[in-house]
Amino acid sequence: MNHKSFLTFFFIFLFPLFIFQSVFAADYVISGKLLSHETGKPVEYANILLITGEGTYSGETGDFQVKSEKLPVKVTISHIAFRDTSFIAYSQSIGNIYLRAEVIAGEEVFVTATRAVKGKSPVAFSTLSIEEIKARYTVEDVPMILAMEPGVYSYSESGNGTGYSYVQIRGFDQSRIAVMMNNVPLNDNESHQVYWVDHGDVLADAEDVQIQRGIGNSLYGSSAFGGSINVLTSIGAKNPEFAVNIGAGSYNTSKIHLKAKSGNLFDDKLNLSARLSQIRSDGYRDFHDTVQKSGAFGIEYDGKNFTHQFRVLVGYENSRLMWDGIFADEINDREKRRAGYQSYIDDFLQQIYSVNSSWRINDRFHCTNVVYLVRGEGYYQTEKTSGYDLAEDGGNADRDDFRDFLIAYNLDNYYEGYPWDSMNSRELGFTRRKWIVNNYFGIIPTLTYIRDKYRLDVGGEIRSYAGDHYGEIADFSDPDLASLISRDWYRYYNYIGEKLITTGFAHFAFEPLEKLKLIADLQYQRVHWNMDQKKIGHAVGYQLDAKWNFVNPRLGAIYSFSDELFVFANYGKAQREPADEQIIEADDVWNAPQKASAELIHDYELGGRYRIRQLEIDLNLYRINYKNEQMKNIDIEQEGEYSYYHSDATLHQGLELELAYQPSSFWTLNLNGSASQHIFHTGDWKDKIIPNVPCLLLNGSVAVYPTKQITFFMNSRFVGKQYLDNQNLGTNDAYWLLDAGARYIFKNVELNFKLNNILDKLYSTYGYGYEWGGYYAYYWPGATRNGFISISYRFKK
Known part of the structure; x- marks a missing residue:
């Protein structure tokens, strides 16, 4: 700057x-x-x-x-x-x-072992409260709301934060972040990815969002390499209420949601809640529109010594998107940078059913349990064409490619007897859909024993997953072929992936001294994976089976010098099985299985907090040694897919700093930043920086409260330079953004206004590059100045 x-x-x-x-x-x-x-x-x-x-x-x-x-x-x-x-x-x-919480008759306030607590957990973390969420959130996907947290980088394909969005923590993409929704593991069981687009407007129900950096307190679910994210939604309310929220903004973005809460029923033991939402946006980039419909329903029952929370979260999305970036020469042109074309349609419905239970058996024993079922069904669709003309240069090669095209879709048998030598040209086009119908269910029981000086949590998770994949094609441009295929949709591949994950864990906390707390965790995880490729056409019909066994220890200590100052240190080990596509791309008749080893990290951390009057300072240092990091590039020859490779060893290390200052009740200032290094540690790219990871992130926010009804805020973000390739030839320039907004509450009415990128800067959030007779770079553009305004009315009894 x-x-x-x-x-x-x-x-x-x-x-x-x-x-x-x-x-x-x-x-x-x-x-x-x-x-x-x-x-x-x-x-x-x-x-x-x-x-x-x-x-x-x-x-x-x-x-x-x-x-x-x-x-x-x-x-x-x-x-x-x-x-x-x-x-x-x-x-x-x-x-x-x-x-400090009051301790009654020897009872300690109960917090689950996976929840981090300031001064008690040797973990770097931050928690977004319900008030912070209300101040930040309007219509964006979850990653964009987390972008102001330390060490977090977020971006979206559409450019304006709707549709497909992504989040990184400490340079690790979201496939290496353990994501949970109400303690239910959300990462895809095959790819480890997270599809935030399936959960539109979930933050409208959020009670808080905790972001842990590093391995943290994660004991089950997907492996946490870069960190973990747990979104908790609320159910209960003291009094009945009904709320309507309507909003509109740039790029034809709109939102409407209805929310109702029953208030306390039956002697304050029962609460009900429900929400219906719809979000629409054309996106900043052309052909990146999205429709997100969602619903939520909750029942909470509070007994004398137990609580049960039943939740249903349903999310549907239909989005258009494309994987191609904008050419380097056009990324700074205000019109051309928004250009696109009809490429993909993504359509998916996900349902999450969960029961969170907590039982206080007596002063010493507590039991918690999570039971869940997650169901999903959807497809992504595109148009495919191929052809040849022998009169043009390269016509013979194009004809060979056309033959391979027919084989890839198991259509070559319909061309038996085709006069290849006498036909000078041919073309074929059709609509392709790749379907996934999956479900997984699990149970996570935990028993906790608490004494004056120590606490022991013992539990586990059993999760079973099955995913049915199949591809279909229709709407053939060749009428002869269409007449030979009687079905509306022609299935050209099918495979079923299954996974059984069994996890056991123990968490032990011991206070040998009043100011010293020691933590020891041990996790054992067994993953059993198999894949059944159906023999359709040229598919080989592979039957694959693999097992992985992981033992992950963690140690930590936290020392409190006073109520104002504490320091902590921890070490953790985490491992993860390969994604399915790193072993085989079972929808491709040309692809054969290959060896893919598990990934492993050793995480070392040191941190602390100092609080003096109105000022709070948090400082964290980390070093993560990564073995066998699986990496990927956008496949420029096959749109919508990645090409995978691995690095034997990489190094991720950095510093994170947070400052919170509240000199009065009229305004607050929050600053945070991270300076980090993410490099290849061995091989041809030794000491080169890993692509698409900013090594410098700076955030600043100011909130002003002139009255109890009015809030003004301003957020500033600086994102450092990123490289586009492993050789560090191409770069994505650093950028600085300034956002502002206001919130006004008058009785039952609430107005929210948010203006993003108020300086109207041109910037790009992601990119890729390659050499092919020269160097070519492509970028995903971020939105220029844009805004959103909403109004809510709350009916209260």
Whole structure:
């Protein structure tokens, strides 16, 4: 950032804060925010009492304001679930106040072993609260909302954050991030990928989103190499309510959702909730439109010692997309950079059914369980053509390619007796659909034993997966061929993939000293995979079977020097089986099985937090040694597919820094950044930087609260340079974006406005390059200035 950019940033981003603070600050009004020390969540309905007699209580966001006749003054805070806290307020702005949970009759507040807690878990993590989600989210897919978190990089194919979106943590793509929805593993069991497009508007229900970096506390589900993401959705509400939200924005983007909550029923034991949503957008790029329809239903039952939460999440999407980037010479042209063509249609329906149960057996024993079923069905569709003309140059080679084209789709038998030598030209086109119908189900029981100085969690997961893949073609341009195929859709391949995953784990936490906590985890995972390729046409009919056994230990320690300062260190090992396509592309008659080894990482981390008055500082260092990293490039000869390869050893290391500053209740400042290195450690590309991984990420956000009803915010993101290829020949330039927005709440009405890329910069988020008689580079463009506005009305009893 040059000095001119910095001055612009200062005057439109920071200077107004001092104006706001001067205008709206009032004498003798003490303000602060109450947060749980264990979870970081706001504490509502706490009593705040001054020694002079004035008092108030905290709101739903944990914020409070109370008038005082003098300063300094003694403040006492009390809450039935937290320890009483007293202190002297020397100024009006107290900032964040962390309340420790009350321990009743030897009982410890119960938090699941996979959940990270500040000061107790030796893990680098951040948690987006419900208020932060409301401030950031309008219509985007989940990855785009996480882009402001430390070490996180997100982008979308459409350019404007809708449709297919992707997230990286510490340079690892989302296939190496363990993603969960309400503790249900969400990564695809065959490719390890995550398809956020299937979960439109899920953040409208989110209670919080926790992002752990590194191996973290993940004990089951997909292996967490770069990190883990767990989205928790809420069900309960104290009172009945019904809400309507309508929004519209750039690129014909629109959203509507209806949400209802029953409030407490049957002596506060039962709660019901439901939501229906629809999101539409044309996307920034041409032919990148999407329609996302989703629904959610929840039942929560709270007994004396147990809780059951039943959820149904249904998501449907129909999206157009293309894999080709924009040529380098056109990426800076405001019109040409948006160009596209009709390429793919992706259509998918996913249903997630889950029951989360928690049972407090007694003061010492707790039991939790997750039971889930995930069903999916859909296809992606494209038009395929091939042909030849012997009168043109290369006609003979084109004729050979045409023959291979017929074989690939098992159509050559319909051309038996075809006069290849006498026919000078031929062309064939048709519509192709590749289908997947899959389901997986599982159970994750955990038993927890708690004593004064230690805690032991023992549990496991059993997950069974089956996926039926088949390809169909129709709408033949050759009428002779169409007359010979009587079916509407001609099936040209079929294979079934199955996987049984069995995981056992133990988590042990021990406090030998009041300020020292030690953690030891051990995970055993067995993966049994098989694939049955049906013998259709030229398909060989491979029957493949493989087993992997992984033992993954983890160790950690955290030392608290005081309530304001702690440090931690941890080590972890994680392993993962190859994706199916790394072994065989079973839909390709030319493809044969190949060896693919499991991936393995050793993760070393050191970090800590320091809090002083209104300032919080988090610092983390990590080094990840990666063995047999499976990598991929976009296959330029086969659109929509990747070519796979591996590197024997890669190195990922870096530094992450977070600063949170709240000098008053009127504004907050959050800054974070990561500087990292991601390189090939051996081989022909030794010391070269791994493609499409930014090594520098900087984020800044300011929120201003002139009144309780109004919020202004501004977000700034800097993404460093990325390389396009393993030889580091092509680059994707660094870019800096500035977003702003406002939120206004008046009684039951809420208005939200968000303006992205307000400086209207041209930038690209992803790219690829290759040499072929010269160097060719292609880029995925990011959207120029765009906005979205929404209005909500909440009916409350």
